[in-house]
Amino acid sequence: MNTQNIFTIQLEQEDTSEKPVPPNEWEILRENTCSTISQLKKIKLSVYKEKLNLYSEKCKIKDDVILALQTCLETYKNTNENNNELISFLKTKLAERHSKMVALKKAHETQNAGYESTICEKNEMINTQDGIIKEKEKQIEELATKIKQQYELTIKSDELISSLRATVEDSEAKIKERDQKITQLETELTTKAERIRTQNLLKFDAALMLCKQNDRVVSSTIKELQEILSGENRSEIKIVSLPRIGPIKIAVENVATGPCWMVIQRRGYKVVDFNQGWFSFVEGFGNLDEDYWIGLDKIHAMTKSHMHELYIHLVFANNETRYAYYDNFAISGKSDDYKLRSLGNYVGNAGDGLRTHEHHIFRTIRYDTKTTVEYNRWWQHEYPNCNLNGTFSEKTEFGVWWCRGNGTYKFVESVQMLIRRKQV
Secondary structure (H helix, E strand, C coil), X not given: CCCCCCCCCCCCCCCCCCCCCCHHHHHHHHHHHHHHHHHHHHHHHHHHHHHHHHHHHHHHHHHHHHHHHHHHHHHHHHHHXXXXXXXXXXXXXXXXXHHHHHHHHHHHHHHHHHHHHHHHHHHHHHHHHHHHHHHHHHHHHHHHHHHHHHHHHHHHHHHHHHHHHHHHHHHHHHHHXXXXXXXXXXXXXXXXXXXXXXXXXXXXXXXXXXXXHHHHHHHHHXXXXXXXXXXXXXXXXXXXXXXXXXXXXXXEECXXXXXXXXXXXXXXXCCCCCCCCHXXXXXXXXXXXXXXXXXXXXXXXXXXXXXXXXXXXXXXXHHCEEEEEEEEEEECXXXXXXXXXXXXXXXXXXXXXXXXXXXXXXXXXXXXXXXXXXXXXXXXXXXXXXXXXXXCCCXXXXXXXXXXXXXXXXXXXXXXXXXXXXXX
């Protein structure tokens, strides 16, 4: 049931400014308002009760609907089970049909592949035949052009032959005249050749005389050096100016034949330790009066612009003295690790021990991150044949030795290396 109650309350209030309200009226108004409010509350309670009754009826209806839905769900479950069985049956049939379709597709694909391969082969055959036909057409065109060219050449050759016949006749006459001139020139050349031979023989004899003189000078200087170095005389110290370096002090040995010899290495006093690093061998170290090494940078400056001779004086056990002489000694600079650039010809009785080290760089010690590899402080070679900067106490490859033979080292007691500018 739907009930609508409408209450309207109008409170008319007069303007207090014009007329004052008496107290009796105020009390009457209060009683009226209280009675109206109580009536309104009663009406609200009745309305709420009616609404509760409506809600209870609706809940009963919903309960009936829920029971009906539950029955429907049970019926749906039963029907779903039957439908699942049908679906599984249909799925099996669909899988069988799918497998049959896959097999049919594979068969069709294989057939199509076979057809495509045969079509491709036929297309290739057609293309090759087209290419052969085109090549043959080109060959026919080339042959036609060649025939035309040969025909034109035959015409030109006939013209040339006729002109050549005329020139041949003229040239025969000229050849006769030239033959006469050639005979005259031959006679003149024979006389000149005899004169040149005599002159060359004279020059060769003069060169032989110079070589013999140079050999005598070298042998005499070597004898002088052997006498000087085997004695106890002290070297003379001079100041020499080198390019890029400037003036330096150097020990020299004066000889009667030619300029003085400059000492670049001396060992024998066994005072200076030659177990030095790379920069020491570049700059030089030691005492000019005793053992010392002049330095790779200075040797390079000396031998850079002029040819120099090298003399190595060796003293073995029992004061056995030997020497090695090279007529063109030179080393490279810092950028090439002071490589032994050249030695020239060898003369001596100690053996050509330095030859295997030619064209090799100078090495001292190599520092790696894990290990330290020590070299001979010499011009390095995989199979060395001498080492004059080693340690006297070592009787191994790191000792001081020259020209090993049959696996044994010939250890040296003292050694001096001297160079001088070669007289040309």
